[in-house]
Amino acid sequence: MFSSIPVLSGRTKATRKMVHKHGKSTALSCNAGSRCSLSAIIWSLAAWILLIHAYNTLTPSNSNRVESQVQQYRLSMYREHEDIEDRGFEVKQRGKKFVSPSGKQRGRRHTPIDDFLDVTSQRRSLYFPEKNLAVNPLKTEDSRKYYFYPGREWRDTESRPIQAHGGGIIYVEETQTFYWYGENKDGRSYRMHRKGTARVDIIGVNCYSSKDLWTWKNEGIVLPGEKVNKTHDLHVSNVLERPKVIYNNHTKQYVMWMHIDNANYSKASVGVAVSSSPTAPFQYLGSKQPHGFDSRDMTIFKDDNGQAYIVYSSEDNSELHIGQLTEDYKDVTKVMRRALVGEHREAPAVFKHRGLYYMITSGCTGWAPNTALAHSAESMLGPWETLGNPCMGGNEDFRRTTFFAQGTFVLPLPGMPDTFIFMADRWSPAELRDSRYVWLPLTMDGPADEPLEDDFEFPIWSRVSIYWHKQWKLPEGWNSPLPNQSS
Numbered sequence: 001m002f003s004s005i006p007v008l009s010g011r012t013k014a015t016r017k018m019v020h021k022h023g024k025s026t027a028l029s030c031n032a033g034s035r036c037s038l039s040a041i042i043w044s045l046a047a048w049i050l051l052i053h054a055y056n057t058l059t060p061s062n063s064n065r066v067e068s069q070v071q072q073y074r075l076s077m078y079r080e081h082e083d084i085e086d087r088g089f090e091v092k093q094r095g096k097k098f099v100s101p102s103g104k105q106r107g108r109r110h111t112p113i114d115d116f117l118d119v120t121s122q123r124r125s126l127y128f129p130e131k132n133l134a135v136n137p138l139k140t141e142d143s144r145k146y147y148f149y150p151g152r153e154w155r156d157t158e159s160r161p162i163q164a165h166g167g168g169i170i171y172v173e174e175t176q177t178f179y180w181y182g183e184n185k186d187g188r189s190y191r192m193h194r195k196g197t198a199r200v201d202i203i204g205v206n207c208y209s210s211k212d213l214w215t216w217k218n219e220g221i222v223l224p225g226e227k228v229n230k231t232h233d234l235h236v237s238n239v240l241e242r243p244k245v246i247y248n249n250h251t252k253q254y255v256m257w258m259h260i261d262n263a264n265y266s267k268a269s270v271g272v273a274v275s276s277s278p279t280a281p282f283q284y285l286g287s288k289q290p291h292g293f294d295s296r297d298m299t300i301f302k303d304d305n306g307q308a309y310i311v312y313s314s315e316d317n318s319e320l321h322i323g324q325l326t327e328d329y330k331d332v333t334k335v336m337r338r339a340l341v342g343e344h345r346e347a348p349a350v351f352k353h354r355g356l357y358y359m360i361t362s363g364c365t366g367w368a369p370n371t372a373l374a375h376s377a378e379s380m381l382g383p384w385e386t387l388g389n390p391c392m393g394g395n396e397d398f399r400r401t402t403f404f405a406q407g408t409f410v411l412p413l414p415g416m417p418d419t420f421i422f423m424a425d426r427w428s429p430a431e432l433r434d435s436r437y438v439w440l441p442l443t444m445d446g447p448a449d450e451p452l453e454d455d456f457e458f459p460i461w462s463r464v465s466i467y468w469h470k471q472w473k474l475p476e477g478w479n480s481p482l483p484n485q486s487s
């Protein structure tokens with residue numbers, strides 16, 4: 001087959017009607033003799049209602065209890081906000097004349113992104129903090145443990161920088177273990193020619209395991225690059241990006257999909273590999289252009305009912321295609337729909353919340369950061385609607401650049417229904433191996449908006465908010481079962 005304050009509101013045409021009942025007063029007519037018994041009935045009814053209400057208040061239902069525990073957890077997550085804003089990040093030279101190295105773009109104004117990409121900038125360490133600030137589980141004092149520091153180097157349990165770029169995470173419930181797959185970019189960064197995009201030869205897909213999402217053990221390269229056979233998709237001279245893994249309950253296989261390309265990105269294909277264990281070597285099955293279309297940035301998504309989908313940028317990145325995967329997840333079916341046509345989006349990351357589908361995407365600006373957008377749909381196959389920029393807090397430069405990063409995955413937190421982790425890459429094109437991870441809480445605060453003014457309609461979407469934090473951590477005990485779940 002193969003070769004802190006949410007603002008984003010989802011005001012939308014697709015709205016759910018609020019049922020508005022115009023109550024009419026109903027006159028009870030009775031004679032004098034029946035008045036007494038009628039009032040007795042009303043009083044006893046009222047007493048019953050009061051009793052039931054008191055019972056409900058004093059003995060909260062299971063679902064209420066879980067809900068309030070989750071609320072507590074989320075609140076404690078927000079208490080971990082510290083220095084939400086780092087003023088040092090504000091680009092003071094905004095507006096200064098920009099001189100590109102070639103001298104060609106003289107008239108253009110200096111932007112925060114120029115500053116970010118300038119490796120000689122004195123402010124480089126604001127975007128790429130020095131290595132002595134690395135998050136290192138082996139060397140972290142107890143009080144600093146489990147803190148995420150978006151943008152700092154992040155080390156594994158052997159003290160080596162984590163190499164899992166453009167990655168995604170799968171949670172294996174039986175062993176309560178997370179597996180993080182991503183690109184190993186621990187090689188030399190170079191350009192094929194002066195105007196080419198920066199690249200690192202394919203090393204392979206790395207896998208890391210963790211129980212707490214903070215301490216990561218390197219499980220090694222589960223899909224290595226090919227050093228000898230130049231015609232192989234995975235030959236080191238090619239491109240392997242954005243690997244994602246899902247588990248197939250029927251075949252009991254872990255199935256990996258990835259963007260496969262040649263060095264000038266004209267092959268524009270997807271590759272598939274399978275393994276019987278999350279950490280065992282994956283067997284590469286081959287690549288193809290799905291539905292006969294070019295395919296670059298991509299992701300896969302497994303729905304609650306087991307149906308899996310691929311989402312890929314196509315038609316020269318001008319639109320997304322969403323297709324169903326076959327039952328074994330090793331191929332696409334014929335079902336494919338176009339989404340966000342003409343919007344030029346890439347880096348799709350899909351998640352589901354209260355029966356609706358959401359996606360975060362980036363614009364298409366190579367390794368340079370740009371503004372994220374959140375989208376939503378009632379069905380994976382669309383239609384998809386754009387909600388707006390979900391990035392909150394920090395300063396404007398942060399919000400407009402996805403915190404100087406590009407999304408790659410949204411991880412639902414097991415046991416915390418409204419809470420997700422947004423995973424993004426802060427690319428360093430000059431030294432791709434030193435690209436950093438920006439993980440931030442993504443919350444769904446619904447409903448999305450006030451009722452629309454005239455017609456009592458509510459948007460059906462929840463607000464999607466990704467808050468900037470200089471440092472944050474998950475609430476203590478978030479990964480142990482809630483007391484009433486174990487009973």
Ligand code: DGJ
Pocket residue numbers: 166197198241242297346347365366367406
């Ligand atoms: C942006 C994509 O999202 C990345 O995965 C990578 O392909 C770069 N472009 C290459 O410039």
